[in-house]
Amino acid sequence: MSTAIALFTRNLRVHDNPVLHAAARAEAVVPLFVLDRAVLDGPFHRPNRARFLHDCLTDLRDRLRELGGALVVRDGDPATEVARLAEEVGADAVHVAADVSAHSYAREEALRAALPDGLLHVHDDVVTARAPGLVTPSGNDHFAVFTPYFRRWQEAPLRRVVPVPDAIRSPRVRRGGLPSRNELIAGSPSPDLPAGGETRARERMAEWYRDGVADYASGQDDLAADATSRLSPYLHFGCLSPVELVRRAGIGDPERAFVRQLAWRDFHHQVLAARPGAHDRDYRTHHDRWRADPDALRAWQEGRTGVPIVDAGMRQLAAEGWMHNRARLITASFLTKSLYLDWRLGARHFEDLLVDGDVANNRMNWQWVAGTGTDTRPNRVLNPVRQAQRYDPRGDYVRRYVPELAEVPAVRVHDPHRLGEDELDRLGYPPPLVDLAEATERFRRARGKA
Known part of the structure; x- marks a missing residue:
């Protein structure tokens, strides 16, 4: 009897899944997820994504049951666990999705080294x-x-879109169990996360x-x-x-x-x-000498910069583990070009909270905004007040996430310089960290574009 292992990574689905579809051609299929210790014990394993992952795995287990199969769960190094299971069930093939992160490349190479020649099949167009x-x-x-x-x-x-297998027949094998939410999640997730799966x-x-x-x-x-x-x-x-x-x-x-x-x-x-190194190195460097200002960084992280549209975006991120794309651009531009702080600091904070904290998209978008990436206008500065007036003209987004400003009329809610110190004190809202015009000039001087 032919047996194939379908190794689930960032393809936690049964619909249009070439990994599962290819494995299902065998007479028996072992759907496998490995709780990768390099991930779970590392900095990228954060509460928001851990809770979402738990939802995804629970749902995947249920979908596979409906097809007659069973999700097998192992805990440890993926290459070691896959090789051990492949030997146990006499697997003829191991199927996995291609991916582009450094961790994914390392996992693929380790799988090739641990498995007999020809056993590993890597599928593109999955992620x-x-x-x-x-x-x-x-x-x-x-x-x-x-x-x-x-x-x-x-x-x-x-x-083409590949169909869901009609049925999955799994061999006798120790299934292992999914950890509970509390076992998988260290820390407190954001209060308004979406459900995963x-x-x-x-x-x-x-x-x-x-x-x-x-x-x-x-x-x-x-x-x-x-x-x-x-x-x-x-x-x-x-x-x-x-x-x-x-x-x-x-x-x-x-x-x-x-x-x-x-x-x-x-x-x-x-x-x-x-360019794998671009996850942490400038794709196109300007030899920036980024400022060190831990207080400004903390204010940005907490949504207390005194620039309402920036604070609204950062508070949405903290509450939902997600941020509107336009707000991502505005908050990233403010950090890198108005505060002139290193884009990597912002990327890491986003990865702490974003449920969709994808290495490729997060890091390359941050580089794009910082002007160290693929933007053809690397020195552009997004003025947060003008951005707010254009994309939140009634101030509804700001008031949704910055309740201190709920009663401030739209004509004034976006411009921190139109709110006097006495009014700010009364509202309990901080004054702006920087003068926006002066901050833009500082950035241009630093880039040699003044």
């Missing part, structure tokens, strides 16, 4: 819609500018394509409207297939605008795949 390396410019290994990448990306082949992901996807995407092209930057898909956490954990999302999108302007964002996700993955 991304189009694999890194599929879309390349002539004479280079990756695109460094999004627009030409997107043109080529749209023309590249897109694999493929079931909720597919409900959200259906709601989005039925009721939400029609307004996306016009409303994606409207902070108060919250008119984005909020699918990024489910994409990060692989509860949804990016290929299926692209395939299900229509051809109208809103759908095309949404698909463009999925292409941005693939773009960042192909950049990091080609």
